[in-house]
Amino acid sequence: MADPGKLAMLGGARAVARQDVTKELTGWPVVTEREHAALRGVLDGGLFTSNDAGRGEVSKLQTEWARYVGTRHCAAVSNGTAALELALAALDLEPGSEVLVPALTFVGSAVPVLQRGLKPVFVDIDPRTYTLDPVAAEKAVTDRTRAVIAVHLHGLPCDMTAIAALAEAHGLFVIEDAAQAQGATYQGRRTASLGHINAVSLNVVKNLPTCGEGGLVTTDDETLYERVVLHRQFGEDLTPGRDRDYLSRVLAGNEKLSAVQAAFTRCQLERLDADSAARDRVVRGFLGRLDALPGVVVPVCPEDRTHAWHILRLRFDPAAAGHPELSAGAFRAVVQRALRAEGVPVQPYQVVPLPGQQALRDVGADIEDFPVSLAVIDESVTLQRWHLNPACGPVLDRCATAFEKVWDQLDTLAPVIASARHRPPWQAAMNAGAAR
Structure with a gap:
């Protein structure tokens, strides 16, 4: 029998045995009958996309998430990276404009910047919080800087007071990347409500997951919201109540969220x-x-x-x-x-x-x-x-x-x-x- 006091790497017994780690204790996401019933409801109801005239799961999720975080508007999209890319598209920044991005984060925080023809300018992090260092960000600002992406890395909100002051001083947009911080708060306000426009991931491993991929964009600015929705599906105006005209008003792809994903996330x-x-x-x-x-x-x-x-x-x-x-x-x-x-x-x-x-x-x-x-x-x-x-x-x-x-x-x-x-x-x- 292996010695429980001896290091396992030297032949002792493991402190965490395989049988100790069960799905009931560590599985994520936790799926209940509530999720199963919600998905069956989508299959039976027949409203599968975000073009649901305000009646389907996507529209309901948008309303509920906006209410939860405390913003006026929410647009559901295909994934968190798309959420950031559409947020940048809504800001309509001049090509070549600089966007401050923390040097330590997932690559998905920077790729959308390049996708929009912008330049990421990397900024070092704070050694205690592991989030963007506002002092380093100040030093990185140039006359071409137009925005800063505040990544709440690991689930801890950035120093949004300092970032807001930086943005105010230099006329910058603040984009929250709250992909890892659903449910967290900063000075009593929920993340995904703190920037000019905010992005959340619903990837299956996130604190607020879907059964696959998804994303949410929130803002209080009606113009930014309308631009996000316009870019979400081929630049078409899909205002509920009007017939689809198949006219692309801006060059855009297809970044819609499905009703199945939305129904799952509503339960979560x-x-x-x-x-x-x-x-x-x-x-x-x-x-x-x-x-x-x-x-x-x-x-x-x-x-x-x-x-x-x-x-x-x-x-x-x-x-x-x-x-x-x-x-x-x-x-x-x-x-x-x-x-x-x-x-x-x-x-x-x-x-x-x-x-x-x-x-x-x-x-x-x-x-x-x-x-x-x-x-x-x-x-x-x-x-x-x-x-x-x-x-x-x-x-x-x-x-x-x-x-x-x-x-x-x-x-x-x-x-x-x-x-x-x-x-x-x-x-x-x-x-x-x-x-x-």
Whole structure:
């Protein structure tokens, strides 16, 4: 029988056994009979698209989401990336205009900028919140800057007060990328209501999911809303109550959401607040145990906002852990291996800043200009998906036990870390991209 006190990577028993991780505890999204009935209702009702004259599931979702976040308008679209692209289209920025984008985020925050013929200007992140650094953003503004994309990375709202002040000072549009922050609040207001125009993803892994792909665009500006709707389906005016004329008024594609996706999300929206509250309780309990371990830097949540906890990023400080002689990157790499051996599925989230992505290198930025992003990537791991299920508490308890087990034996791991030949994650990623 394996020794439960011995590290699993050295032959001991896993702290998180496979049988401990059940679908009931960690599966996401949680699908109930409510979702099954809603989808059957779409199939029986026959209203399958957003062209539903205000009577179908898409129109109902738009109304409910606008009411939930507190905006006047909402347009449902095919996915979160389309939501950002249509938000930019609605702003009608001059080709070549610059848009500020955080250097550490998913590539989907930057691709729509290029799709609209605009230039992303990358900005480093804050080392505590991992969101856009307003001071760095101020330094990045030029006379061609027209907008800033505020990405609520991992579910924590950006410093929207500072971003709004920056926008006001320079005449910029603010676009919220709230793809990971559904249900979070900033100074009492919900995300997806804080910018001039706002985008949300409904991808199946998000806190507010659909059974596939989807997105939502919100705004208080009627003109921006009308432009989004115009660009959603071939530039056609599809005002309810008028016959379709098949006239394309602007060059646009087809970015509609289906009624099936909308019906599923409406069910999830009914439970969003309850799920968020339950998730907050179990995640804070988990992070409380990890925060007691010297050298584990847990996510922060300033008092003026709430956290959706979409992704949990855990950063490591070997000096605080009692090993100042060890490099932070090598420490992270070996601890990551040890935790995964214990059954904790920690992994990187984004292994290279956006300007290092092969598809974005022509933008002309050097990843060395983003030292905070580089350090965060090299020194941290993330926990994803498991904790989204509100019932995940028992599994997170076992994960916390695994962290404590590894920390009890850091002295055993120290020689391994010291002798490791460490390469930062972005080096392998960029070399692999170049080889292709």
